[in-house]
Amino acid sequence: MKTFPVGGVHPPENKITAGTAIKHLPLPASVAIPVSQHIGEPAVVEVNKGDTVKTGQVIARSKGFVSTNIHSSVSGKVSKIDTILDSTGFRQTAVFIDTEGDEWLETIDRTDSIPAGIKFSSEEIIKKCMESGIVGLGGATFPSHVKLTVPAGKRCDTLIINGAECEPYLTSDHRLMLEKAREILIGTSILMKALKVNKALIGIENNKPDAISQLSGLAKEFQGITVHSLKVKYPQGAEKQLIKALINREVPSGRLPLDVNAVVHNVGTAFAVYEAVQKNKPLFERVVTITGRSVLNPGNYFVRTGTPVRSLIEAAGGLPEDTGKVISGGPMMGKAIPNIDVPVVKGTSGIVLIPRNESERTVIRPCIRCAKCVTACALNLEPYLLMALSEKNEFERAERERITDCMECGSCSYTCPAGRPLLDYIRLGKATVIKMARKRMSN
Amino acid sequence: MGHTIIITVITLGLLALFAAVILYFIAQKFKVFEDPRIDEVLAVLPAANCGGCGFAGCRNFAEAIVKAEIFEGLNCPVGGAPIMEEAAKIMGKVAPVVDPLVAVLLCNGTPEHRPHTSVYDGVPDCRIAHNLYIGETDCSYGCLGKSDCVRACPFGAMYMNTRTGLPVILDDKCVACGNCVKACPRNLIELRKKAKKDRKIYVACSNCDKGGPARRACKVACIACSKCVKACKFDAITIVNNLAYIDATKCTFCRKCVTECPTNSILEINFPPRKPAVETEVEVVKVNPDV
Numbered sequence: 001m002k003t004f005p006v007g008g009v010h011p012p013e014n015k016i017t018a019g020t021a022i023k024h025l026p027l028p029a030s031v032a033i034p035v036s037q038h039i040g041e042p043a044v045v046e047v048n049k050g051d052t053v054k055t056g057q058v059i060a061r062s063k064g065f066v067s068t069n070i071h072s073s074v075s076g077k078v079s080k081i082d083t084i085l086d087s088t089g090f091r092q093t094a095v096f097i098d099t100e101g102d103e104w105l106e107t108i109d110r111t112d113s114i115p116a117g118i119k120f121s122s123e124e125i126i127k128k129c130m131e132s133g134i135v136g137l138g139g140a141t142f143p144s145h146v147k148l149t150v151p152a153g154k155r156c157d158t159l160i161i162n163g164a165e166c167e168p169y170l171t172s173d174h175r176l177m178l179e180k181a182r183e184i185l186i187g188t189s190i191l192m193k194a195l196k197v198n199k200a201l202i203g204i205e206n207n208k209p210d211a212i213s214q215l216s217g218l219a220k221e222f223q224g225i226t227v228h229s230l231k232v233k234y235p236q237g238a239e240k241q242l243i244k245a246l247i248n249r250e251v252p253s254g255r256l257p258l259d260v261n262a263v264v265h266n267v268g269t270a271f272a273v274y275e276a277v278q279k280n281k282p283l284f285e286r287v288v289t290i291t292g293r294s295v296l297n298p299g300n301y302f303v304r305t306g307t308p309v310r311s312l313i314e315a316a317g318g319l320p321e322d323t324g325k326v327i328s329g330g331p332m333m334g335k336a337i338p339n340i341d342v343p344v345v346k347g348t349s350g351i352v353l354i355p356r357n358e359s360e361r362t363v364i365r366p367c368i369r370c371a372k373c374v375t376a377c378a379l380n381l382e383p384y385l386l387m388a389l390s391e392k393n394e395f396e397r398a399e400r401e402r403i404t405d406c407m408e409c410g411s412c413s414y415t416c417p418a419g420r421p422l423l424d425y426i427r428l429g430k431a432t433v434i435k436m437a438r439k440r441m442s443n
Numbered sequence: 444m445g446h447t448i449i450i451t452v453i454t455l456g457l458l459a460l461f462a463a464v465i466l467y468f469i470a471q472k473f474k475v476f477e478d479p480r481i482d483e484v485l486a487v488l489p490a491a492n493c494g495g496c497g498f499a500g501c502r503n504f505a506e507a508i509v510k511a512e513i514f515e516g517l518n519c520p521v522g523g524a525p526i527m528e529e530a531a532k533i534m535g536k537v538a539p540v541v542d543p544l545v546a547v548l549l550c551n552g553t554p555e556h557r558p559h560t561s562v563y564d565g566v567p568d569c570r571i572a573h574n575l576y577i578g579e580t581d582c583s584y585g586c587l588g589k590s591d592c593v594r595a596c597p598f599g600a601m602y603m604n605t606r607t608g609l610p611v612i613l614d615d616k617c618v619a620c621g622n623c624v625k626a627c628p629r630n631l632i633e634l635r636k637k638a639k640k641d642r643k644i645y646v647a648c649s650n651c652d653k654g655g656p657a658r659r660a661c662k663v664a665c666i667a668c669s670k671c672v673k674a675c676k677f678d679a680i681t682i683v684n685n686l687a688y689i690d691a692t693k694c695t696f697c698r699k700c701v702t703e704c705p706t707n708s709i710l711e712i713n714f715p716p717r718k719p720a721v722e723t724e725v726e727v728v729k730v731n732p733d734v
Binding site for chain 2: 083085088089090091335338339360361364421424425427428431
């Protein structure tokens, strides 16, 4: 069974919603669409208060190459342009739209047909991705057109489609692979054409045997696409770990997958690319898992961006009384949201309601150098050391210890028997080191 | 038996003498001249090693004093003028007069003024909370209340007020070493000129948002209405980034701005109570929430 060789943990899977089909969430009365739902420059608002917009219309235009367009997810009237607290916990500009009906742009193909023929060239596909606001839907939300543009001097020979979904609780990718398998495979072919590669590997953890058999059965119809089952181990779905597991190439420290001639995209992204290229539908809705052990009706929903988390919770039967934290994303890498009025964005893969007794932090006890965190780290880092260095403001040393390699998977904090906040301090150190490096660059 | 002892003593004695001679010459050869005045100056300094002077410690500062041509820019905030004069006397120079400073907290977001909107149960460290999110209240500029400044203070001049959740600075213990200023990730502590009787007038707010959002997050936020600027006859107040700032070197403590401020974000501290006749009604400006 394929997997990455170093580190990793086995958190309980808790995939409660794996058998629940994806439903469409009823349209919310109003949406708040943030202008920065991706990594890079925030988009520039293009509409004004009082404007009437249609579903799929561009409301904020990308600024620069590493940025992307933001589209209206509903039709209606722009009620205001104001700041809103988003799921990252910070304030940012958002376009507030009051929903009136659901009138889509005429250019969007809303039929049930699944066109397989790709009639666009590589450049046209990349341009379409850019215009449709496609970002990495695994959670990192890096603009996809940037990843598809292979810079001069670099070469790409393999496309990897990430269907690992190693986060506990989340099942949005799993359901998508079951229900939209053909679309995902067409999307994969489109991505292959854009990257000019003839080999694509889809990696799926073997706790989803139905998805593996579904996709591998269909993949026979598509040239160059193979489906591989992966051992269940967190963080299997991390880019570098997936590359190591599937094609046995190691991405060096501080480098990108392209340096080993590979590009990784999520299955959700492949589906979004299919919709953008074949159906002309920009990215304004995504599958979100709403789950938790005390949730009445956990499920998977197609949710329009900008929908308040509150309506998603209401659809799942309301907020359970014992809720301690509402987490946007999975329980390992996700972030607790400050209130349930924050909007669903392109990167929201799930909303997990954690009961109070499970969400509370344990008492921080001293480090006894048991090295469990070192064993758990999939990137060969020493988390206990990085934490100590950040705590003591020794950021130069932390930089030498490769703190910026950390992908913040949280395996170290998960495994620490002393309940030490390893990742909290590593995140602080990483942010500070990145700031230091930027300052150095600008000087 | 006695014979052996004598031989041992003589051999070891000769060996010791030989080593001593070698060591003497080596010590002469590699002798490092150190200005004796460094130790003299060091004896005068407070030995707090707080770093308030900008040097690594008191000895480092003493070396700088001895090396310096002029005293400009050298100041020990802990010892203040008397110690700098003594140090200057040793060097036969004159120490320039440096105004003593004191730390003030530029936030007055107590729970009554600034309601909590979320609960933070992570590591009690302001740096981490600041890096993570907006904070427990709706103000992304205000005090996070996780005591980084209190931990940084080497003089015990700060403590956390558990009721308000804000740090308190003890004027008589604060020496303006600046460690708290560096520790605060939100830059909420300012070193201001110390006045007579520890009197202070300053804008206790750091919120750079426009009036509406600032006021929604905190009742005593500066909304940059510029009423204080108009009230000040000494041009001591400026507004930058939606935030008023009172220049302590120009302020004459007339207290006109304090009464003008519609949100009570300007604090007056250590003043005698106002005479009823002088007291004016505090006007309340209606703030347009859409601004």
